[in-house]
Amino acid sequence: MNAFSRNPADRVVVVGAGVAGLSVALRLAPRPVTLVSAAPLGLGTATGWAQGGIAAAIGADDAPSLHASDTEVAGAGLTDPAVALRVAAEGPRLIDWLVSLGAPFDRDADGALALGLEAAHGRRRIVRAGGDSTGARVLETLVRAVFATPSIEVVTASVHDLLQDENGAAAGVVCERDGARFRIRARAVVLATGGVGGLYASTTNPRGATGRGLALAARAGAVMRDLEFVQFHPTAIAVGADPMPLATEALRGEGARLVDETGAAVMAGIAGGDLAPRDVVARGIFQALARGRTVYLDTRGALGASMPTRFPTVAGLCATAGIDPARQAIPVRPAAHYHMGGIRVDGTGASSVPGLYANGEVASTGLHGANRLASNSLLEALAFSGFIADAFDAMPPAAVLPEIRTARASSDLPAIRAIMERHVGVVRDAAGLQIAVDGLSRLAETGCDAALTARMMAQAALGRCESRGGHWRSDHPHAAPARHTEATLRSPGAAPSEPARTDEALAR
Numbered sequence: 001m002n003a004f005s006r007n008p009a010d011r012v013v014v015v016g017a018g019v020a021g022l023s024v025a026l027r028l029a030p031r032p033v034t035l036v037s038a039a040p041l042g043l044g045t046a047t048g049w050a051q052g053g054i055a056a057a058i059g060a061d062d063a064p065s066l067h068a069s070d071t072e073v074a075g076a077g078l079t080d081p082a083v084a085l086r087v088a089a090e091g092p093r094l095i096d097w098l099v100s101l102g103a104p105f106d107r108d109a110d111g112a113l114a115l116g117l118e119a120a121h122g123r124r125r126i127v128r129a130g131g132d133s134t135g136a137r138v139l140e141t142l143v144r145a146v147f148a149t150p151s152i153e154v155v156t157a158s159v160h161d162l163l164q165d166e167n168g169a170a171a172g173v174v175c176e177r178d179g180a181r182f183r184i185r186a187r188a189v190v191l192a193t194g195g196v197g198g199l200y201a202s203t204t205n206p207r208g209a210t211g212r213g214l215a216l217a218a219r220a221g222a223v224m225r226d227l228e229f230v231q232f233h234p235t236a237i238a239v240g241a242d243p244m245p246l247a248t249e250a251l252r253g254e255g256a257r258l259v260d261e262t263g264a265a266v267m268a269g270i271a272g273g274d275l276a277p278r279d280v281v282a283r284g285i286f287q288a289l290a291r292g293r294t295v296y297l298d299t300r301g302a303l304g305a306s307m308p309t310r311f312p313t314v315a316g317l318c319a320t321a322g323i324d325p326a327r328q329a330i331p332v333r334p335a336a337h338y339h340m341g342g343i344r345v346d347g348t349g350a351s352s353v354p355g356l357y358a359n360g361e362v363a364s365t366g367l368h369g370a371n372r373l374a375s376n377s378l379l380e381a382l383a384f385s386g387f388i389a390d391a392f393d394a395m396p397p398a399a400v401l402p403e404i405r406t407a408r409a410s411s412d413l414p415a416i417r418a419i420m421e422r423h424v425g426v427v428r429d430a431a432g433l434q435i436a437v438d439g440l441s442r443l444a445e446t447g448c449d450a451a452l453t454a455r456m457m458a459q460a461a462l463g464r465c466e467s468r469g470g471h472w473r474s475d476h477p478h479a480a481p482a483r484h485t486e487a488t489l490r491s492p493g494a495a496p497s498e499p500a501r502t503d504e505a506l507a508r
Helices: 019-028 064-074 081-101 134-147 212-219 278-290 302-310 312-320 377-390 413-423 430-444 449-463
Strands: 012-015 033-037 152-156 158-164 170-177 180-185 188-191 230-237 257-260 295-298 330-339 342-344 356-358
Touching: 012 019, 012 170, 019 033, 019 134, 019 377, 064 081, 081 134, 081 377, 134 152, 134 377, 152 170, 158 180, 158 212, 170 188, 188 212, 212 342, 212 356, 212 449, 230 278, 257 278, 278 295, 278 330, 302 312, 342 356, 413 430, 413 449, 430 449
Parallel strands: 012 033, 012 188, 033 152, 188 356
Antiparallel strands: 158 170, 170 180, 230 330, 257 295, 295 330
């Protein structure tokens, strides 16, 4: 175990050990950091499952401004242009940083970084490692770097609550390991807890991705933003697995087509076709399924034959399912994949609660808007790690308040997943969303974090009476004037036994 400062006035606690948590811990060095991970480093994170890559404008025909423009188009009116350009500008430097740490990115015959193409990108700018194993390779690189950094101490435990001082500032966390609870006091807390896909019955995320970081922040009084926007990956492999294995979007960039059982093109007549933004493709597949069609990703022929070397992760997943992609089309359907909404943060990653920061999928930075551009997620987490560290100025906490030891109910996750899948999925309407809010409110009354997060998402979706990006209302199919939705719990810091309630959405 690495040496670290035990003085709470110095320490920063980082919760989560995917790319967002590991990179921010590294960027905060040499400040003392306690990194809290629910599983041993390298396990249990969505980062390790990321297949596509990292978007970075490093090609001779590319520029950060072009990357930012593609990000804005995908974000459907809610991306902050300044954030998009700032993050895109960091891309080349971040790739260089990862290379310096030993990341084994793929290269062409001349030794230059090989660049792939994904949907809604106007240029080849996807930097990959191991073909479709980018997340795993980057995760391995960052884990090695963390273990080699003396200022980072790693604690394997689950986080149950945030500590706050008498002024409401974050002052550490309450953890549990082997049935014993303990406190870790700190100068600041960075939540890097990932997404919410585990709240859905069909998801590509680890089962533990149930939005606990959102619940922790909401109970502390943090402002939540745009929680209704969930990206459903169009091509989860439909073979009955839970979580669902993923067929990377890069396959369509290399020529794979979406067809039904008759061979007809699923995306025919839709702008962008198979390379349209993810929300468009997900709805196209959803609508085909609703008409009783079966949808396949057709890689038969040369692409399928090359997959063991070009896309080994997907090839392995297909082999496990008994599918030969060179001869058989791959059955696919949309599945919950990425959450664009989250804890509202500013350009330094700071939330509305003093001393509480958020990074990665748990944060709403202004980059993704209503629909994330493919391969911008790892980029965002890496970029904001630097923004957090460069501007870090959290004050030491005042007197820390006693922990509220209210019993939390165990999560009725199957019931939550069924409600979210049926009523807060790819296509939504007021009647279904109200059913979801009512059912999730009853579950949240027991203090269940997963139910609280799901309830906040359903309430936000009910309040957005339009269709935009990852939020599609069949009863409001057109876009309204662009606005964000923001909400807090009515009683910041309230006991977990109180019902989860949100303020009215605020137009911006």
